[in-house]
Amino acid sequence: MKLTILFGGASFEHEISIVSAITLKQKLSGFDLSFIFCDQDHQFYLVDASKMKALTFSKGEYKKMPKLSLSLGAFVQKGLFSSRDHGGMFLNLIHGADGEDGSIAALLDFFSIKYIGPRIDASVFSYDKRYTKWLCNARGVKCLKHEELSVKEHNNIKIPYPLIVKPSRLGSSIGVSIVKEESELDYALDSAFEFDSSVIVEPFLQSVKEYNLAGFWANGKINFSIVEEPHKEEFLDFEKKYMDFSRSEQVLKADISKDLESRLKANFEKIYKNLFEGALIRCDFFVVDGEVYLNEINPIPGSMANYLFEDFKDSLELLANSLPHAKRAKINYEYIHSISKAKGK
C-alpha cells in the first residue's frame, strides 16, 4: 500500500511523534511509504525515508528538505517552473496538539486529502479529558468522577487523597502527578497548569486493573485488537511513555475471562460508533470492583498500537479502504436567483 505518514506538529508530544513515525517505518516494511514532517512553526517538509532518524529533526537538518504547501487534494512541492503533487492516502501520526485536537483533521478534510485518523468531532471528545467525560455520560460508559480546576483552588477539592492531577488537554502523561497528601498538591498543580489552563483531578486508584484495547471500523463492524494488560509501575511518566511509543513487538493477550473481554469490547463500541470512524483508536480501561471504567481514549495511539494487532499491515489497509465520506453541499444559487428574478434584475 502507498501511504504518507504525517508526523511532528507544534505539540508537547512532537518528539514522540517522531519516535512513532520511525517505529512505523520499520513496522510497515513492504509498504510504499512517504514521510511529511510538520515542524513547530507549522511548515511542512518532505522527508526522504533514508533520513528518518531522530537527529534529522533535533539537529534541524530537515530544513534543507523540500518544503510543501497544502493544496486541494495534495501537498504540493513548488519548483521554480513546475510543481509536484504528493497526494494519495495519509496517516495522521501527530500526537497531542495539532494532530489530536482537530486541527490536522480539519486541514486534511478541507483540502480533500484522504487520511486515517480521528475527524474533528472525535478529536475534540478525546483530546480534552473533560469532554471525554461528557461523551461517556451521554453514551452510558462509566468513567471516574472528577473535578475541574481553572486556577489553583486547593480548598475546593473534595476528592480524598490519593488523587491524580492532569492537564485537561494533554496526553502521554505530560504534566500528570499522583498526589498522596496535601503537601504534594501545590507542586502537582503547578506542573499541570504549566501545560494547560484547565486541570482535572480524579481519585487515584491503587492496584487497579488496567486493560488496553484498540480497534477500528471497517466492513460493517469494529475490528478489535487483542486486549493487553499493560505492565506498569505506579504509572508511566513521560520518559517511560516516550520509549513506549517505539514499541513494535507483538504483545501477549491479557489473561481475562470471555465475559470481561466482551464487556471491554461493548464499552469500546459505545465510545467509537458514529464518532471515531476513519480512526484506529486505543481505549484504556480500568476495572474496579468488576466494573469497567473508561480511563482515556487515544485517537492516535503511539506507533498506532501496532503491537496489539496480529496482522497490523492488513488492518491498516482494511481501515484505509473504509474511510468515511464527508457529504459536501452543492451550491446552485437558487435563492439568489429567485430573489434577483423577483426584483426584475
Added chain:
Amino acid sequence: MKLTILFGGASFEHEISIVSAITLKQKLSGFDLSFIFCDQDHQFYLVDASKMKALTFSKGEYKKMPKLSLSLGAFVQKGLFSSRDHGGMFLNLIHGADGEDGSIAALLDFFSIKYIGPRIDASVFSYDKRYTKWLCNARGVKCLKHEELSVKEHNNIKIPYPLIVKPSRLGSSIGVSIVKEESELDYALDSAFEFDSSVIVEPFLQSVKEYNLAGFWANGKINFSIVEEPHKEEFLDFEKKYMDFSRSEQVLKADISKDLESRLKANFEKIYKNLFEGALIRCDFFVVDGEVYLNEINPIPGSMANYLFEDFKDSLELLANSLPHAKRAKINYEYIHSISKAKGK
C-alpha cells in the same frame, strides 16, 4: 478598524453567508473592510468591496478575481514575480459547514491568523445539536428532551405529537419540519435525512415564548446585547431566515422582567464561559412554565446579530481586542538529545 470578512464556504448556508457579508458591509461603514470569499470548491478569492453584490457570486464573476492561498499569518496573493499578503484581523462569517463546524477555526489557528469566531471546541458543541445537549447537561442549562435517529425509525419515537424534526448538524432551519401527526412524519424524516445522516426529534412547543440574546467576552466580562423577542410565525423557514440574515435595523428590547433578563444572561454565561471566547454568539432560548431552556447556539449569527447591539461597531472592535491566545508548545528536542547522548552518538 481594519477587518477582513471571510464568507461563503461549501455549505448549505453558502448563500446566506453572502447575504450576511453584504449586510455587514453596509453596517460597518467607516471600517477599513476587505472581503475574502471561499467558494464551494474551497478556493479563496479576494473580492473588491465594490463587487460585493449577490450576482458577483451567483454568476461566477468572482472567478476572475485574485485567487488567494493560506500561508503563515496571512492569505497570500501570488503574482508571477512577487506576492502580496492579506493579514490583520479576520471575521469568520461562514455560516454552517466549514465556518461553524470547526474547519475554518482550525485553518486560521493553524496558520496563526487572528480572527473573530468560535474556536474548534466551541464549534463542535454548537454545530451538532446532539453535542449542544451534552454541553447543556454538563453545565446545568436546561434544554428540551430529544431523541436521536440515524435511520428512518418511525416506531421508536416516544415523544408525542406535535414534534419537530431537525438534521443534527444544520442551522438556518434547513431540513427542519414540524410534524403534527404521524402521516406527516415520513416526509419530514426524508427532508431531514437529505441533509444529514443524523436527525434529532424534539417536542414541538406551541405558543412558547422565545428570546434571543447575543454577547461576547471582553474586558473580563460578557458584554450582552439587548434581549429580543423574535417575531415569528410557527417557525422561520429557510426563505424567511434567508431574509432574516440581511437584518440591519436595531430592534426593540423585549418587554420582560429584570428577573427573567438576568436568568437568560446567567444561562448564556454558563454556555459561553471557557468555550466560546473569541466569538460573538447568539443564544436562542425558550421559556416554558417560567423556566429557561436553551434552544440553540448560533456561534456565527446571521449578520453577526448586529441589530441586537446598540453600539455594534464598538462591540466588534472591543471583541477584536480581546481574542484568546493559543498556547503553543516550544520544542527543544530534550528527549532526543538525552537519548542520543546516552547512546554516545
